[in-house]
Amino acid sequence: MTSKLSMFSQFVVDLHRAGRRADKDADLDLAAHALELLRPLLGFDCAWYGWARFLNDRTTVPASSTLGLPEGFAPFWSTMASQDLVATALRRDRGRVCIYDRGQPRQTDEMAELSERYGIRKWASAMHNRPGAATTFFVSVYRTRCHDPHWDGEDLQLLQCAVDHLFLALQATFERRSADGPGGRATLVVDEAGFAHLGLDQAQNFLRTIWPGWSGDRLPRPLRQAALHPGIHLFEREGVAVSCRKDYEAGRQSNLIRLELSLMSKLDRLSPREREVANVLATGATHKQAAQLLGSAPATIRNQTQAIYDKLGIRSRAELASAVLR
Numbered sequence: 001m002t003s004k005l006s007m008f009s010q011f012v013v014d015l016h017r018a019g020r021r022a023d024k025d026a027d028l029d030l031a032a033h034a035l036e037l038l039r040p041l042l043g044f045d046c047a048w049y050g051w052a053r054f055l056n057d058r059t060t061v062p063a064s065s066t067l068g069l070p071e072g073f074a075p076f077w078s079t080m081a082s083q084d085l086v087a088t089a090l091r092r093d094r095g096r097v098c099i100y101d102r103g104q105p106r107q108t109d110e111m112a113e114l115s116e117r118y119g120i121r122k123w124a125s126a127m128h129n130r131p132g133a134a135t136t137f138f139v140s141v142y143r144t145r146c147h148d149p150h151w152d153g154e155d156l157q158l159l160q161c162a163v164d165h166l167f168l169a170l171q172a173t174f175e176r177r178s179a180d181g182p183g184g185r186a187t188l189v190v191d192e193a194g195f196a197h198l199g200l201d202q203a204q205n206f207l208r209t210i211w212p213g214w215s216g217d218r219l220p221r222p223l224r225q226a227a228l229h230p231g232i233h234l235f236e237r238e239g240v241a242v243s244c245r246k247d248y249e250a251g252r253q254s255n256l257i258r259l260e261l262s263l264m265s266k267l268d269r270l271s272p273r274e275r276e277v278a279n280v281l282a283t284g285a286t287h288k289q290a291a292q293l294l295g296s297a298p299a300t301i302r303n304q305t306q307a308i309y310d311k312l313g314i315r316s317r318a319e320l321a322s323a324v325l326r
Contacts, residue, residue: 063251080110194224
């Protein structure tokens, strides 16, 4: 008979192989794949997993997915999160796997309703513990039959180890994907309150260069405000361009936001119209030719040219051509 330890060893090997495949296959849900691998080892029927934030005695789950559960599970849980005995226990002791049994003496009405609605009899939850951080990755696994055995100590140890390995695999995959491209940039995944869930380790030095007084796992206030508005934001004084968009890779139900920060080039300081004018003038066109090409008046082009020169810190067409065409 294959031991659970040898099965777990094979799980770790398969997980990290899958992580490498995920580098090239953006459609591979690494966490879902890992839980399918883990299911026969731990003997669970369904699962819920994702990214959570613990703050002020409150648990928030901004992104999650389910395995073998209806899509309505997470929205329903959010209505009773404050009464979740497991979430409360995890907040108090982040290094311990927490369990719940539908037949246990201690209950809340909301836990009973959740269990009955989704047929949950036994529940075990673990999270990757990041000391001092408000955010975490969690996995909850469920057994649904009354005669299912209780979780034993080995099951709980293996669940905690699996969650730790899974978090590290997700983090490594994110970092490898984000490492593509030139330097002078950083990528983070954050929640709507501005707390970082992924990418902070790599981005810290970059952020401190731009905002020297900043520290912690919550973004500087200007970035928190920008994150609430999808699109591209230019911080001209700091010399940083920030692209914000919803991040759907973190879970099938996600409110997380992907921020891509890069140091601004001088051309980033130009408006879209000024960029058009600069591109035309850099080819050697006169003001009159540029006006005809862009449907504008020569006087307007001259004014825009002066604004371009001021923003780029240049004084001649030759310098403009060098800045635009290099």
